Amino acid sequence: MPNIPAPTLRLPLPPGGLSLAHTLDCGQAFCWHEESPGVWRGWIADAAARCHIDNRTPHPHLAVECLAGDITDARARHYFGLDDDLDSIVATFPADRWMRHASAHCRGLRLLRQSPWEALAIFICSAVKQVAHIQQIDAALRARFGEPTPAGHRFPTIAAIASAPESQLRAAGLGFRAPNLRQAARQLIDGDADLDAIGRAPDQEALVQLQELAGVGPKIANCVLLFGYARWRAFPVDTWIDRALRHLYYPRKRRLSPEFLRTEARDYFGPYAGLAQQYLFHWLRKVGREHLPPRQSRPRRSP
DNA sequence: TCCCAGGACCGAT
DNA sequence: ATCGGTCATGGG
Numbered sequence: 001m002p003n004i005p006a007p008t009l010r011l012p013l014p015p016g017g018l019s020l021a022h023t024l025d026c027g028q029a030f031c032w033h034e035e036s037p038g039v040w041r042g043w044i045a046d047a048a049a050r051c052h053i054d055n056r057t058p059h060p061h062l063a064v065e066c067l068a069g070d071i072t073d074a075r076a077r078h079y080f081g082l083d084d085d086l087d088s089i090v091a092t093f094p095a096d097r098w099m100r101h102a103s104a105h106c107r108g109l110r111l112l113r114q115s116p117w118e119a120l121a122i123f124i125c126s127a128v129k130q131v132a133h134i135q136q137i138d139a140a141l142r143a144r145f146g147e148p149t150p151a152g153h154r155f156p157t158i159a160a161i162a163s164a165p166e167s168q169l170r171a172a173g174l175g176f177r178a179p180n181l182r183q184a185a186r187q188l189i190d191g192d193a194d195l196d197a198i199g200r201a202p203d204q205e206a207l208v209q210l211q212e213l214a215g216v217g218p219k220i221a222n223c224v225l226l227f228g229y230a231r232w233r234a235f236p237v238d239t240w241i242d243r244a245l246r247h248l249y250y251p252r253k254r255r256l257s258p259e260f261l262r263t264e265a266r267d268y269f270g271p272y273a274g275l276a277q278q279y280l281f282h283w284l285r286k287v288g289r290e291h292l293p294p295r296q297s298r299p300r301r302s303p
Numbered sequence: 304t305c306c307c308a309g310g311a312c313c314g315a316t
Numbered sequence: 317a318t319c320g321g322t323c324a325t326g327g328g
Binding site: 128129130132133136137170173174175176177178257259 | 317318322323324325326327328
């Protein structure tokens with residue numbers, strides 16, 4: 001069988017543009033890495049891909065080289081959210097000082113359309129982990145449990161994780177998250193939870209059902225809703241957003257309950273609160289740390 | 304080296 | 317309802 005050269009898709013960039021660096025390295029997906037300057041290697045669903053922005057032509061475009069599996073024009077457009085009117089969406093963000101910083105820094109950062117299962121699984125693994133290590137876990141899960149292709153391993157199926165021995169999951173670096181990921185997969189296999197049904201449920205009901213899964217609390221449920229189901233109002237409150245809300249947005253309020261931060265704050269950021277949250281998160285981590293006070297670490301018990 | 308990381312969960316107030 | 321302790325593993 002002849003070796004057919006990999007087809008390369010060329011997608012014109014929509015208004016609002018697309019930044020691969022911001023979109024693929026902002027902590028919403030963990031299966032991409034910068035292979036060489038400006039060239040990103042990763043996965044669009046079950047297809048391996050290599051992407052870069054080509055500015056040479058009169059009309060700049062996104063070049064997507066398919067390395068394994070099938071990527072159609074429509075699938076790539078959908079994955080990168082190229083049909084979202086980014087300018088109009090960013091225009092709905094509150095025009096406060098911090099969002100202006102974040103929006104200026106995150107130009108071209110789009111919401112990816114990841115699969116619900118992949119978002120669920122990787123964010124269960126994300127608990128109390130640095131972004132760099134979540135990427136490592138993604139790679140380890142693929143290598144150990146994912147179907148091989150000529151260009152690497154796909155993300156493991158629900159069944160593959162459900163039947164994986166806990167010891168092998170721990171060997172992938174999951175630590176105490178291993179039993180959670182395995183049990184969540186089993187709950188889905190057994191029909192105790194249904195990702196399609198969650199996709200049909202309104203936000204609040206979807207959050208409740210997601211939190212019935214092992215290892216999924218309020219923060220991860222919101223991540224799955226936002227990144228796996230493209231529910232723009234979902235508002236994950238992690239340690240970064242928590243500090244930003246307390247110190248930058250509500251600096252003089254004494255007691256801020258987690259519930260307040262998840263609901264009142266979410267309403268403040270508007271109909272696309274989830275993307276606003278991601279802009280804040282990415283900006284804070286990359287250039288805005290100086291605006292936050294140092295984390296308060298709990299004093300260690302004396303021996 | 305040693306502190307800490309895109310939390311969830313459990314039990315004691 | 318809120319608070320503290322605990323859960324593994326590796327990056328910086």
